[in-house]
Amino acid sequence: MLVNQFLFLAALLFCIGVYGVIARKNAVLVLMSIELILNAVNLNFVAFALRNGNADGHTFALYIIAIAAAEVGVGLGLVLLIFRNRRTISLDDLSGMKG
Amino acid sequence: MVAQNIGFAIIAAMMIVGALRVVTTSNVVHAALWLVVVLAGAAAQYILLAAEFVAVTQVLVYIGAVMVLFLFGTMLTRSRIGRDSGLNNSYAKLGIPVAVVLFAAMALALSESFGTEKLPSDGSLVTTQQISDQIFGPYLLPFWALSFVLLVAVIGAIVLARKD
Numbered sequence: 383m384l385v386n387q388f389l390f391l392a393a394l395l396f397c398i399g400v401y402g403v404i405a406r407k408n409a410v411l412v413l414m415s416i417e418l419i420l421n422a423v424n425l426n427f428v429a430f431a432l433r434n435g436n437a438d439g440h441t442f443a444l445y446i447i448a449i450a451a452a453e454v455g456v457g458l459g460l461v462l463l464i465f466r467n468r469r470t471i472s473l474d475d476l477s478g479m480k481g
Numbered sequence: 482m483v484a485q486n487i488g489f490a491i492i493a494a495m496m497i498v499g500a501l502r503v504v505t506t507s508n509v510v511h512a513a514l515w516l517v518v519v520l521a522g523a524a525a526q527y528i529l530l531a532a533e534f535v536a537v538t539q540v541l542v543y544i545g546a547v548m549v550l551f552l553f554g555t556m557l558t559r560s561r562i563g564r565d566s567g568l569n570n571s572y573a574k575l576g577i578p579v580a581v582v583l584f585a586a587m588a589l590a591l592s593e594s595f596g597t598e599k600l601p602s603d604g605s606l607v608t609t610q611q612i613s614d615q616i617f618g619p620y621l622l623p624f625w626a627l628s629f630v631l632l633v634a635v636i637g638a639i640v641l642a643r644k645d
Contacts, residue, residue, distance in 0.1 A: 383600045397584040402504035404576035408568045428532045437611040443535045452634035458554040459641035465558040
């Protein structure tokens with residue numbers, strides 16, 4: 383197995399996630415795209431852990447999984463609050479900070 | 482070696498198709514279910530990379546907990562359960578060149594720096610004991626910080642989502 387096959391897969395997942403963040407309007411789908419990006423990063427960490435033969439990459443991957451869970455919890459709480467106040471989760475309609 | 486590469490190719494193809502469906506499907510619930518495919522594929526890749534503890538954590542936390550959160554979020558925000566044409570921005574096409582250019586830049590950098598370097602096939606495998614030695618050794622302070630972040634996130638999510 384080459385190092386690059388995993389890194390290319392992670393790069394592709396990352397780019398698909400970036401496309402999702404740009405293209406999607408629904409806030410829940412934007413959060414899902416962010417999960418894609420975080421998974422791509424995790425794949426890189428684990429691949430490099432095997433390449434370098436130490437456990438640092440695994441530790442970071444575990445921390446990222448925990449942070450991602452916290453992020454989704456808070457993110458969906460925010461989305462719920464926005465939905466309750468504005469009756470929409472379309473990110474285009476949240477233009478209250480535009481001057 | 483060949484078997485590993487075949488396994489990698491199958492799982493990678495599955496993950497790429499799943500990821501593309503997550504960002505293109507017009508049904509929020511389908512997007513969540515395609516995301517399960519991607520996350521399960523990532524767990525399988527971790528097993529291929531001899532990271533069984535990370536793989537099990539991925540299944541427990543992502544497929545078990547995060548996906549349930551997403552499905553609840555979909556339900557509670559009353560997104561259309563069926564097809565919905567209003568999921569994309571008006572400038573959604575702008576994302577395609579951005580993603581392509583980003584991938585081209587990363588592919589160029591990766592092939593320049595790693596080329597055809599192989600992963601060690603007989604190297605020392607990382608055991609779960611080593612991971613715990615790392616977490617409760619040099620990375621103890623980030624671990625505490627992480628615990629506080631999780632606590633704050635849980636309390637914050639309750640405060641945000643509570644009906645008062």
